[in-house]
Amino acid sequence: MAISEETFFLENRFEGTLQSQIQQMVAEGILSGRFRPGEKMPSSRKLAKHLGVSRLTVTLAYNELISDDYLTSHGRSGYFISQSAPPPPEFSAGHSRDSVDWSRAIGRRFSGARLVEKPVDWEAFPYPFVYGQADPTLFDQQNWRLCALQALGRKDFSSLTADYAERDDPKLVEFIARHTLPRRGILARPEEILITIGAQNALWLAAQILLTQRRTAAYENPCYPGLREILTQARCHLAPIPVDDDGLPPDLLPDETDVVFTTPSHQCPTSTTMSLKRRQTLLERARERDFLVVEDDYEFEMSFLTKASPALKSLDEDGRVIYVGSFSKSLFPGLRLGYLVGSAPFIQEARALRSSVLRHIPGHTQRTTAYFLSHGHYDALVRRIRNALHERRELMDQEIRKHGLSIAGRASFGGSSFWMSTGPGIDVDDLTTRLKARGVLIEPGTPFFETADEGREYFRLAYSSIPLAKIPKGIAILAEEMGR
Template structure:
C-alpha cells in the first residue's frame, strides 16, 4: 500500500529546518501507527510538489530516515517503511489525569517551603527595556566557536568522554584548565583532587550545606543576600543567623560566637556589589580559625569585576583549610550551561564527590568536554574581554542616566559587575512599581527576595545591564524615573 503525499502535512510550529520537520512528521506517523511497516512512501518528487519544497530537501530527509532504520530504499521502487521500524504501542493509553486519592500530607516526609523568587515576567526578552540580571546576551556570546567546540567534543576521539559513565570522576581536561588558568587568577593553588565540577554554583552550595549542616548547627548568611541560599538552608533545618552587610560587605565583628558555617560573597556581595577590604578578610579568617567555623566563599562574578583589579580570593589567603571556594561559569558563559566548581580541602572534596555521585554521578561528559575546549582554545578569554568592554559602555551609560534622573544607588558603584543595587524613596513598594513598569515595557527586579520575607523592606530594587543594549539604557531609566515620580505624587 502506498502512503499518499496529501496525507503528510508539516507541523506549523516553528523550529527546525524543512528537512528536520519532514523527518519528524514521518517518524511521528510511524510511532503513532498511522504509517505501517512495508508501506510505500510517496516519491520524493510527489511529496516535494505537495509540500512546496525542493526535491533535494525531501531526498535528504528520506536518506536520514534510512540511516535511522525508519525507511528502506529499494532501488527504483522507492522508499518503504522498514520492517524493523518501531511499532505503535498495542495498548490504549488513558487520557492524562491527576489522580488525587492519596493523602500526600501523610506520605511526604518533608515539605519544600515556598520562597518568593526574583519577580520578572516569563517572557522578559520581549520587553524593550529589560534590566534583568544574570541572563545571557546573544550578541556577546561566541556561538560559532561554542558550536565548533561542541562538534569537536562529539568526535570519535572524544567518544569515551561522551558515552562512558565516569562515576565520580570529572573531565580531566576541564579540571586541568581550571587548576592552571582559572584559579591562579584568584590567587588559588589547588591539586586536581581538591576540585569538583558541579551543576552550577547552586549545586555546589547545596553540597556544602548537606555535608556541613544539621538541625543542631548554625549557619550565618548575609542580609541582603542570595535568595537561593535561603532555600537550600531551609532544607537542612539548621538554625540561621542573618548578618546585615554595609558598604564594605559583611562586618566580621557582627558574627556571633557559636556559628558552624558562614556563607559569604566576599569579592562581589550579592546583591549590593560591595567588595570586602583586605583588613576584613584577614579578620574573617582569623575568627574562622579561632572559633573553628567553615567559610563557604561564593565567588560568582569575579571575572566581571573590571572597574578595579580584583582582590585575591579569601581562599587564596586561607592557610588553615577553613574556606571552601565556589565558582561558576553562569555569568561569564551562560546560565543555562549549569556548570560550576568547588575547591576544598581533600577530606571535604572526597565527601562532596561521594554525595554528588548519589544524586547525579557527574555533570554530563559532553558538556564538560565542550567547556574544556572552549576555555583551552582561548575563546573564553576572548569572550570575557568582549563582555567587559560592552559592560563598561553600558555601565557608563547607566551611571549617567541614574545621575541625570537623580535616582539613588544603595550600593557601591566602583566594582564593576553587571548591575546596580538601588533604593526607591521610602513608602514606594518596588513590587507594585515593577508591575506598573511592565505596561511601559520596562523590567526591574524588586529587592524583597534578597531579605527575610518576614522583615523585608519594600523599597529596594536591582537594575542590571547584562541583557540590554547601551543605547536603550537611558530611555529605560527615564521611564523608570518618571514612574517613580508618579508614585511619589500618588502618595
C-alpha cells in the same frame, strides 16, 4: 511524525470485539490530543503483530475510522490522522482520579520560596533590566559550536560516553587548576576540585556536608535567595547577618557559628566588596572560633572599574575556606557548570554525595567547555563582555544621576548590576508591576532579605542583557514611575 505501534495496548476488561477496541483506542488518542492531524498511523501489519491479532481485524478497524473521518488513507503511503478529525476538547482530559491526601503525604515542602522571578519571555520586553541572562549579541556561538563538534569527535568518544561517577573531565579540571584559580591567587591540586551543576549545586553540596540540625550557619542579609532556601532545607540553626557598605561584618557573627556563607568579592545583591582588612579579620575569627567559610566568588571576571581583590581562599592558610566558582555567569546560565575547591577530605565527601544524587556532570558539557577555555575563546569572550558591560554601566550611572535616582550599593570593581533604593513612600512590588506594564523589567529586593518587609525599598537594576541604546529610555520610564 509517525505514531509508534507500541503506544497501543489491549485491555483485557474491555467489553466488545477486538475491532471495536482498536477503533476506540485510536479515537481516544485523537480526542485527547495525543494524536494530531497529519500524523502517520502504524501499518496494519505492524499493529496486528504488536497486538497479537489478525491483520484483517486491524484493517477493518481502520476502515471504520476512515468512514467516521478519524483517519484517511493515502494509497501506498498508509493511514494518517484525518485533517478534519474531531478536535480534542478545550479542557485537558484527566488521566486518573487522584485520591491521595497530599497535604498529609508530603513529608517536607520545598515550594513557596521567595525567589527572584524572571519572566520566561523577558527578551520580548523592550527594557529588560534583568540579571544573569545571556546576551546573544556578545556570546561567541560559532566557536562554542565548533568546540561542541570537536567534543563529539571520535578522539573524544570516551569523554562523551564514559561513566565518570567518581571523577571529572581531566582537561576541564586541569584548566581550572592551572589557569582559572591562579588568577584568583588560588593553588589547588586536582583532588581538591569538584565540578558541579552551577554554583547553586556547589552551595547545596557544601551545606549538606558541613551542616546538621545542631550546627549554625551564618549568612549575609540580604543574600542570594537560593542560598537561604538551601540553608533552610538543611534544618540547621540560621544566623542572618546584616551587611553594611563593606560587606559582612565579622564582629556580628555569633559565638556558636559553625559555617559562614559569604560573597566577599561581589556581595549579592548589594554589589559591595569586602575590604582586605575585613577579609583578614574574618579569617582570624574563623581560626579563633574554629568555623569554616564558604566563599561564593561569582562574577569576579567582570572587573573593569578596578582590579578584582584577591579571593578570600587565596588568603586562607588553614584550609578553612571552601571556594565556589561558576561559568554560568560568564558563559551562559543554561550551561549550569560550576566548581568547588576545598581540602581533599571535603572534596572526597562532596564527590560521593554528588555521585549518589546525580552521579556526574554530562561528559560532553565538560569537554566542550574545556575546549572553549583552552582554545582561548573564553578569555576573548570575557574581554568582550567586560568592555560591553563597562560601557553600559557608565551610561547607566550617567542616566541614574541625571534623573536623581538613588544607588544603595556601590560596586568597587564592576559587575553587571546596580543595587537601587526607591526611597520612602514607594512600594517596590507595586513599582515592579507598573513598570512591567510599560515594558520595563526590574528585580524587586524583597526576595533577597530575610523578611519581605526589609526589602520593600530596594531593587536590582541589571545591565547584562539590555542593549546600550535602550538604557536611557528605560531609566527615563523608571524615573517617571518613581515621580522623579
